[in-house]
Amino acid sequence: xxxxxxxxxxxxxxxxxxxxxxxxxxxxxxxxxxxxxxxxxxxxxxxxxxxxxxxxxxxxxxxxxxxxxxxxxxxxxxxxxxxxxxxxxxxxxxxxxxxxxxxxxxxxxxxxxxxxxxxxxxxxxxxxxxxxxxxxxxxxxxxxxxxxxxxxxxxxxxxxxxxxxxxxxxxxxxxxxxxxxxxxxxxxxxxxxxxxxxxxxxxxxxxxxxxxxxxxxxxxxxxxxxxxxxxxxxxxxxxxxxxxxxxxxxxxxxxxxxxxxxxxxxxxxxxxxxxxxxxxxxxxxxxxxxxxxxxxxxxxxxxxxxxxxxxxxxxxxxxxxxxxxxxxxxxxxxxxxxxxxxxxxxxxxxxxxxxxxxxxxxxxxxxxxxxxxxxxxxxxxxxxxxxxxxxxxxxxxxxxxxxxxxxxxxxxxxxxxxxxxxxxxxxxxxxxxxxxxxxxxxxxxxxxxxxxxxxxxxxxxxxxxxxxxxxxxxxxxxxxxxxxxxxxxxxxxxxxxxxxxxxxxxxxxxxxxxxxxxxxxxxxxxxxxxxxxxxxxxxxxxxxxxxxxxxxxxxxxxxxxxxxxxxxxxxxxxxxxxxxxxxxxxxxxxxxxxxxxxxxxxxxxxxxxxxxx
Numbered sequence: 001x002x003x004x005x006x007x008x009x010x011x012x013x014x015x016x017x018x019x020x021x022x023x024x025x026x027x028x029x030x031x032x033x034x035x036x037x038x039x040x041x042x043x044x045x046x047x048x049x050x051x052x053x054x055x056x057x058x059x060x061x062x063x064x065x066x067x068x069x070x071x072x073x074x075x076x077x078x079x080x081x082x083x084x085x086x087x088x089x090x091x092x093x094x095x096x097x098x099x100x101x102x103x104x105x106x107x108x109x110x111x112x113x114x115x116x117x118x119x120x121x122x123x124x125x126x127x128x129x130x131x132x133x134x135x136x137x138x139x140x141x142x143x144x145x146x147x148x149x150x151x152x153x154x155x156x157x158x159x160x161x162x163x164x165x166x167x168x169x170x171x172x173x174x175x176x177x178x179x180x181x182x183x184x185x186x187x188x189x190x191x192x193x194x195x196x197x198x199x200x201x202x203x204x205x206x207x208x209x210x211x212x213x214x215x216x217x218x219x220x221x222x223x224x225x226x227x228x229x230x231x232x233x234x235x236x237x238x239x240x241x242x243x244x245x246x247x248x249x250x251x252x253x254x255x256x257x258x259x260x261x262x263x264x265x266x267x268x269x270x271x272x273x274x275x276x277x278x279x280x281x282x283x284x285x286x287x288x289x290x291x292x293x294x295x296x297x298x299x300x301x302x303x304x305x306x307x308x309x310x311x312x313x314x315x316x317x318x319x320x321x322x323x324x325x326x327x328x329x330x331x332x333x334x335x336x337x338x339x340x341x342x343x344x345x346x347x348x349x350x351x352x353x354x355x356x357x358x359x360x361x362x363x364x365x366x367x368x369x370x371x372x373x374x375x376x377x378x379x380x381x382x383x384x385x386x387x388x389x390x391x392x393x394x395x396x397x398x399x400x401x402x403x404x405x406x407x408x409x410x411x412x413x414x415x416x417x418x419x420x421x422x423x424x425x426x427x428x429x430x431x432x433x434x435x436x437x438x439x440x441x442x443x444x445x446x447x448x449x450x451x452x453x454x455x456x457x458x459x460x461x462x463x464x465x466x467x468x469x470x471x472x473x474x475x476x477x478x479x480x481x482x483x484x485x486x487x488x489x490x491x492x493x494x495x496x497x498x499x500x501x502x503x504x505x506x507x508x509x510x511x512x513x514x515x516x517x518x519x520x521x522x523x524x525x526x527x528x529x530x531x532x533x534x535x536x537x538x539x540x541x542x543x544x545x546x547x548x549x550x551x552x553x554x555x556x557x558x559x560x561x562x563x564x565x566x567x568x569x570x571x572x573x574x575x576x577x578x579x580x581x582x583x584x585x586x587x588x589x590x591x592x593x594x595x596x597x598x599x600x601x602x603x604x605x606x607x608x609x610x611x612x613x
Contacts, residue, residue, distance in 0.1 A: 005464045006236060006276035012460055013278060013426055013453075015472060151185045152194045154484030156432035156448055158182070161477035165432050180505040184492075185485045200440055214253045214287045218440040222285065225447050229280055229454055230309045233461075238275040240419030241306055241319040243268050243286075244427075246446040252439040254288035262428070267443060272306045273419035275318065279457045280423055280450050282306050285443075299323045304337070312338045316394050318416040319343040326351035329375055329393050340394040342413050345377075347389060352377070358387040365405040369398040378407050426453045430477065452477060486510065583607060 155172075159165045164178055171177045173188040182191075200218045201209075209216035247263030248255065256268040271283035284306055293301040303323050317332070317339050324343035327350070332339040347357060356368055356379035364384060370377040376395050380388045392409045399408045427449035436442055456473050463470040471479075489506050492498060507514040583600040587593055587607060597604045 003276075005461065008464055009277045009457060009460045012470065012472065013422075013456075150484050151488040152191060153448070154481045154488075155182055155185055155191060156445075157452070157477055157484060158481040159434075160430045160432040160449070160452060161474050161481065163430065165434055181481075181509055183502070184489055184506045184509045186488070195434070195436075195441070198441065198444070200444065212290075214290055215285050218443050222283075222443065222447065225451070226283055229450075230282060233274075233279050233281070233454070233458060235274040235279060235281050235310065235315070236276045237315055238416045238419075239272050239281065239307065239310060239315055239317050240275050240416060241270070241272050241303055241317055241323060242417075242420035243270050243322075244283075244420060244424050244446075245269075246442055247433070248439055248442040250437045250439060250442075254286060254290075255439075256286065267439060267446075269446070270302045270306055271420055271423070272310075272317075273423045274457075275416045275419040277457045277461070278419055278423045278426060279454055282309055283450075297325070300325065300328045300331070303328060304331070307332075307337070307339060310339065311336050314338055314340070316340045316342060316416070318413060318419075320417070321346045324391055325349050326375070326391065329391055333374055333393055340392075342392045342394055342409065342416065343390065344413065345389050345391045347387075352389065356387070356389060358385065367398070367400060367407050369407075376409065378409050380407060380410060423450070423453060430473065455480075580606070 156165075158181060159167075159172065162178070164172055167177065169188045169192055173182050173191070175183065200221045201216060206216060209219075213219055215222070243258075245256065245258055245261040245263050245266040245268055247266045249265045252267060254267065255265060257265055258268070268286040269283050270286060272281045273279060274281060282305075284302060291298065291301075296304070299322060303317070303319065307317055312335075319341070321344040324341065324345040326345075329341045331337065332341050345352065353370065356370065356377065358381070362381050364381055366381050368379040370379075374393050376392045378390050378392075378398075380390070382388060388410070390407075390409050390413060392412075395409050395412070400406065401408065401411060404411075427446070430449075430452060431445070432448050432452075433442065433445040436445075456476050459476060460470040470476075489510055493503060493506055504514050579600045580602055583596045583602050584607065586596050593604050593607045596602070597607060
């Protein structure tokens, strides 16, 4: 992928963001981030609905502990059919690439994108690409059928594209609020049931696995997702390492508090993204004090592990002052890493001399350089009482821009530091996240949001390489919703007892005539955006058929309505005028009104009134 294609992909992604949401990459300094672990000792994945964050203390009374234990005991008595276990049998993944990615290929060229052709497992959604599953032995496990979650994932995709994720389920499935597309896929009760029952591991072995890994309830799904991200795309020459905070305020054993993030409370994920296309290459969740670092400093451990897919490729990694250190820069230059580093560094790091600190006698817009073999440390003074320190193993010399009077290291850092922040903004701009008290489900929503961005980057790159004009992101996600939901809606049309109004809505969404005897339209081939949606004649044809047949349908419905009307009720008393006269004569001769009414079938009130007159 050349620079023009990368710029075009970046332009397409920025079209979905407003001007106020675009990452500003022209600042040369960063403030230290305050990160606090909250509720470190909690180890439950089911959230307490009455849970609130206490910023002052973490002390609980005995009554609260007893109440909490009683609630836990009631939750443990739930039925097992609400759990969708996930086996550890190896699975084969539907390949999006024709050839595996070589380890030493710095060119920013993505691999060929082959859309899925297999049925995905119920509990392992991958956002855009269903995955093939090898046969597994599930005789002892109650698993929801594989066709349960693809339509639910389609609903999540469309809610992200239309920005309906903030609506309640009742509003989401209300025709007046959100149209009829959600209701055509499934009803609201089914959608809520799937989300409430969605689990990503085996509950029987969860406690044992959580002792060594607090992320165990969704670890398998996360590892499979990250593996796909690593192998389906080759990043460019510049990679950004930073953290993303998945917003979550419920109970979580490794929840973080970062005040300068929009969500402030949530689950911290350290990730590496392509600076140009914002594609997420790798991600590692922070699980608190139980993180296995192997004796390394936490920041160095994250950088070395997060950049594993690009080791030995001579790429440049940009990071902030939480990660950067002199020892890390030296290690990345050696085998097997072979990476260069550009990043801000804190003044209290080991190896930073005091001569580079702020001096009152130093004029503003001046720079001091320090060279040590491959390393370059620069001290830039943008204001009177402020100094910015940057470390680089990529630059050589003391080059300063004549217009801005800033070193080239600062310009490179400003241009490459916003990869992860832009990815986070793209995820929040079209998000499928819904309110939940379970942190594994919040992580699952985060996986879906990241997969939306990654799949769109692959789609744009492949189309630009072929010389085609890619669709915008909203159109791409709407077509993704149709690809996931179309088979389920076609299956619903085969139900004989389906309501007439719902059948009409489904036919309108699918673009087929509302005729039970008509043959269904041919299914869109894989990669429908690049094939059928470049030619709208097929869709327009069925739209014309629906428009022309509207009056015929209305007339047929009227005749059908009249034919189904119940017959008029036969009156209880049906008599002739001659019988009324005979009955009156008998009454005058002395016969009782009651006997005359029964004999001639005439109401007693009629005979009484006639007799009076």
